[in-house]
Amino acid sequence: MAQAIPFRPAGVDADSGLSWRDRFALLDLVPDLGDNIGSREWWRGLATLTLLCGAAISTYPGVQPLPASGAPALNASDFDEARAQMIVPLAYGGDTGRHMAATDAVRPLTQTPERPQIELTATLGAGDSFARLLERSGVGSGEAQALARQVSTAVPLADIAPGTRIDLILGRRAARTMPRPVDALAMRARFDLRIEMERVGGNLVMRRIPIAVDTTPLRIRGRVGDSLYRSARAAGAPPEAIQSYLRVIGRQLSVGRDIRAADEFDIIVDHRRAETGESETGKLLYAGLVRNGKARLSMIEWNVDGRLQWFEASGAGQQTGGMARPTNGRVTSTFGMRRHPILGYKRMHSGIDFGGGYGAPIYAVTDGTVVIAGRHGGFGNYVKLSHGGGLGTGYGHMSRIAVRPGQRVARGQVIGYIGSTGLSTGPHLHYELYRNGIAVNPASVTFVSRAQLEGKALADFRARIRQLTSVSTGTALAPVTAKPAEGPKLGSLADVASKRAGGGL
Numbered sequence: 001m002a003q004a005i006p007f008r009p010a011g012v013d014a015d016s017g018l019s020w021r022d023r024f025a026l027l028d029l030v031p032d033l034g035d036n037i038g039s040r041e042w043w044r045g046l047a048t049l050t051l052l053c054g055a056a057i058s059t060y061p062g063v064q065p066l067p068a069s070g071a072p073a074l075n076a077s078d079f080d081e082a083r084a085q086m087i088v089p090l091a092y093g094g095d096t097g098r099h100m101a102a103t104d105a106v107r108p109l110t111q112t113p114e115r116p117q118i119e120l121t122a123t124l125g126a127g128d129s130f131a132r133l134l135e136r137s138g139v140g141s142g143e144a145q146a147l148a149r150q151v152s153t154a155v156p157l158a159d160i161a162p163g164t165r166i167d168l169i170l171g172r173r174a175a176r177t178m179p180r181p182v183d184a185l186a187m188r189a190r191f192d193l194r195i196e197m198e199r200v201g202g203n204l205v206m207r208r209i210p211i212a213v214d215t216t217p218l219r220i221r222g223r224v225g226d227s228l229y230r231s232a233r234a235a236g237a238p239p240e241a242i243q244s245y246l247r248v249i250g251r252q253l254s255v256g257r258d259i260r261a262a263d264e265f266d267i268i269v270d271h272r273r274a275e276t277g278e279s280e281t282g283k284l285l286y287a288g289l290v291r292n293g294k295a296r297l298s299m300i301e302w303n304v305d306g307r308l309q310w311f312e313a314s315g316a317g318q319q320t321g322g323m324a325r326p327t328n329g330r331v332t333s334t335f336g337m338r339r340h341p342i343l344g345y346k347r348m349h350s351g352i353d354f355g356g357g358y359g360a361p362i363y364a365v366t367d368g369t370v371v372i373a374g375r376h377g378g379f380g381n382y383v384k385l386s387h388g389g390g391l392g393t394g395y396g397h398m399s400r401i402a403v404r405p406g407q408r409v410a411r412g413q414v415i416g417y418i419g420s421t422g423l424s425t426g427p428h429l430h431y432e433l434y435r436n437g438i439a440v441n442p443a444s445v446t447f448v449s450r451a452q453l454e455g456k457a458l459a460d461f462r463a464r465i466r467q468l469t470s471v472s473t474g475t476a477l478a479p480v481t482a483k484p485a486e487g488p489k490l491g492s493l494a495d496v497a498s499k500r501a502g503g504g505l
Contacts, residue, residue, distance in 0.1 A: 117183060118170040126162040138170055140179035147182065147204070150197075154208050155189040164188060171199070191272060191280060211274050217285055218271035219471045224263045228255065232265055241269045244284040248299055248310050253289075264290040268468050286468045300468065302453070302461055313465055315453035323365035323445055324412050326395060326431045328452055329356030335441040350439035351394070351432035358427040360418040362395055364409045373405050379430065380422025383415050392437070396430035397421050 018026075031045035074082060122137045124130065130151060134144035148157060166187040170180035182204065185197040194209040222235040232242045245267050246255060253259070266289065270282030287310070289297040298313035311317045333353035368385035371392070376382035379396030383403060386392050399419020409415060420427045433442040453461050 114172060114176070116172050118180065120168050120170070122166045122168060124160060124162055124164045124166065128162070130157050130160065133166065134168075134182075137168055138180055139168075139182055143179070143182060147185070147197075150204065150206060151189070151195060154195055154206065155193060160187075160189055191274060191278070211276060213275075214273045216271065216475050217268045217468060217471055218281065219286075219468075219473050219475070220267045220269070221264060221290075221473050223261070224259055224265060225261055228259060228265060232267065237267050238269065238281050241267060241281065241284050245287050248284070248287040249289060249297055251310070252297055252299070252312070259289065260291070262291075263296070266290055266295075266469075268471065286465070288469070298465060298469075300461070300465055302464075304453070304457070311453060311461060313462070315458045315461060317452065324363055326365055326393075327354045327356050327360055327362050327418060327429050329354040329360065329418070329429070331355075332428060335443060351396075351430050352442045354418075354429040354431060356418045356427065356429060358418060358420070359399060361414045362398065362416045362418060362429055364411060364413050364415050365393055366411045368393070368409055370403045370405050370407045370409060370415075373401050373403050373407075376422075378423035380424065381416065381419065382422075385409065385415075390436040392434035394430075394432040394434065396432075397424045397428060399427070 028041065029045075029048055031041045033042060033045055033049070036042050118138070120137060122133050124133055129148075131141075131144045131148040134147060135141055139147070151157065164187060166185065168182060169184040171183035173180045181199070182197075183199045185195075185204070187195055189195045192211050192213045194211060196207045196209065197204045198207075199205075220232065220235050220237045222231050225231045229242055229246070232245070233239065237245075245265070249255065249259075266286070267284070268286035268288075269284055271279065272282070273279040285300060287297070287299045288295055295313070299310050301308050302311045302317075304317070309317050331352055332355040333349060335352055336349060362383075364385060366387055368387040370383060371386050372382060372384040372394075374382070376384075376396070379394070381398035381401050382394065382396045383398065383401055384392060384394045395416060397419055398416040398421065401416045403409060403415045418427050418429050424430075431442055432439050433445060434440070
């Protein structure tokens with residue numbers, strides 16, 4: 001039986017069933033040489049790349065220089081004129097526009113001409129002298145000394161603060177070996193004084209220009225809020241004043257515990273403002289704290305016996321030492337055996353007696369709890385405090401008691417008033433100190449020393465507080481009235497420079 005042969009169109013591959021045109025269309029001539037490295041497709045792509053690169057290199061025509069005609073050489077004058085039309089870097093003196101080149105009429109100078117004047121500014125350094133500053137600026141020694149003496153007639157040279165700027169105009173000198181003379185000088189000699197000097201008829205004429213200065217203290221008030229420091233800074237208080245304020249009130253109360261967000265700080269600082277706009281802020285003058293619209297703390301610095309310290313509005317100064325003094329009176333009787341003034345025989349005096357006027361306040365020497373408050377035998381009206389750790393204090397012969405049993409008291413709090421109740425011959429305080437229930441010598445414990453203003457000193461102190469607290473917030477920022485100048489009218493430093501320069505060099 002004959003075998004059937006399948007029909008195959010001409011040009012069709014027996015293996016794949018595709019014609020050569022189809023297989024060429026499916027051929028990837030530019031395969032990715034980063035993929036399938038080493039495969040048949042990769043080697044075919046490498047061969048294609050090599051063939052294309054070789055064809056490009058073999059057809060490279062090369063580069064040959066083009067012939068050009070020579071440019072004519074320029075002489076110096078032609079080059080100068082041509083240079084004016086160039087665009088060249090400024091470092092080489094580039095310019096634009098036509099200009100005339102130098103001719104034979106131009107002759108070189110044997111030496112450079114002198115400037116008719118020199119304007120400069122010098123700054124006075126710490127520990128420097130006015131005369132030395134002028135000498136370093138080019139002024140002759142003799143003239144510098146004369147200028148220093150002339151300025152000292154208007155203001156002591158020691159009052160000129162370091163950092164003061166001095167504007168100078170030095171004039172033309174007679175010879176190159178001589179120093180330049182001073183034609184004009186201007187400086188802010190003090191916060192409230194400006195000095196200007198100008199050479200008129202061969203002499204320097206000085207003019208004093210007083211500057212109006214407002215010395216109204218600057219008062220800053222505001223709510224404490226979350227942070228007293230940040231609130232005060234936001235209100236415009238200088239950092240140094242805030243730090244001083246915190247130190248002062250920190251001696252009287254706990255800044256973190258006793259001050260509330262709703263309280264108001266009241267800060268007054270020394271402040272000077274000139275009519276020219278400059279201002280200076282000095283030291284803290286007043287530290288206050290307001291609660292519910294009333295002053296809880298009001299303190300200023302006061303001089304007592306040549307020593308500055310901060311006092312409260314009541315006239316009480318700073319405390320130093322261990323325990324607060326129970327009253328301001330002097331010691332009239334000490335601890336130990338003595339003859340009793342009423343009983344008439346010797347017996348132990350277990351405390352210290354303080355003299356004082358009837359009704360004078362008695363203070364708790366430190367924090368504690370009231371154990372006894374009432375009549376107590378020969379002590380009369382008596383208060384006993386327990387301070388913890390086996391320590392206790394007793395206060396006798398009071399005229400009136402200001403606390404009750406079980407009450408917590410703070411150091412310096414009034415617990416009663418001096419009287420003469422019980423076995424007493426006159427108004428005084430009998431004060432006792434107990435350790436583990438046994439009376440010991442109170443002199444073994446150091447009392448707090450607290451200055452107290454009285455009489456005229458107290459009246460002057462309170463008058464100063466009223467003066468400071470009468471300043472309204474923002475008053476120190478009012479406009480300052482100008483003062484008239486003293487001396488002949490002189491031109492400004494710029495006018496002097498323009499006049500003496502003759503309009504140029």
